[in-house]
Amino acid sequence: MIDDPNVPDLLQPLLRAIAAQDDDLAESLVRQWTASAAPPLSDMLTWLDARDADRRWWGVRALTAAAHVTGGGETLLEPLRQRLHDEDPAVRCASALALAELGQQAATPDLVEALGDDSGWVRASAADALALLGEGAVPALAAVLAGGQQGARSRAAYALSKIRTLATANVxxxxxxxxxxxxxAYAYDTLDQMGFLQTVLVV
Incomplete structure (x- = not known):
């Protein structure tokens, strides 16, 4: 691959690894970024709109990695929200987890919506993302349990079981x-593991 003169030097090795479909090398490269040696988020935002799904996926991954070490994750909220509707389920999965990894609580409604995605892989990733968001996602997950579609309810219960706090026990x-x-099953097992089930049965 010939280096693109419009791409910063720090991103050239990553682009070569992506073009070679060497995911292990690409991952090792983004993990090497530091606060003083990471590309600006603006240099990778256009990747999210690339024709190639693989480039879009790596756009999500690279932006998340850079935001972790340089800050600015809040600027990715809207771009990553849009990728939750990407035509490629792998990109949707990556976006859901990225929003959670960056602590974007404002994306909770979007992730709840993704619990009803056509792809089971995406539904699972959305549930994992909501679990990562923790306590702040409990009210939204409780609302899904109270009136959601059965598949979404199952995923919501799974997420609540991972959060496992007093708030989830109350739900x-x-x-x-x-x-x-x-x-x-999630309700029973979670309360049992938290030591609350015996109290419930006695009462």
């Missing part, structure tokens, strides 16, 4: 007899 108390066997 799960209401679903020990739920019609959805997965929701019921």
């Amino acid at each position: 799960f108390y209401h679903y020990l007899q739920d019609e959805n066997p997965l929701v019921q």
Whole structure:
């Protein structure tokens, strides 16, 4: 691959690795970035709109890695929200997890919507992302349990089981007899592991 003169030197090795489909090398390169040696986020934002899905995926990954060491993750909120509707499910997955890794609580409604994605892979990633957001996502997840589609309810229960705080326990108390066997199982197991189930059964 001939280096692109419009791309900063720091990104040239990454572009070569992506073109060679050497994901291990590409990942090692973004992990080497530091606060004083990382490309500006603006240099990679256009990658999110590339024709090539692989470039878009690496755009999400590279932007997330750079934001971790340089800050500015809030500037990625809207671009990553848009990628939650990407035609490629791998890009949607990466975007969901990136929003959570960057602590973007404002993306909670978007991630809840992704619990109903056509791709099971994306639905699972959205649930993992909501679990990563932690306590702040509990009200939205509780709302899904209260009135969502059954598949989304199962994913919401999974996310709540990973958060596992007093707030999630308070939610799960209401679903020990739920019609959805997965929701019921997550409620039972979580309360049991937290040591609250015996109290419930005694009461």
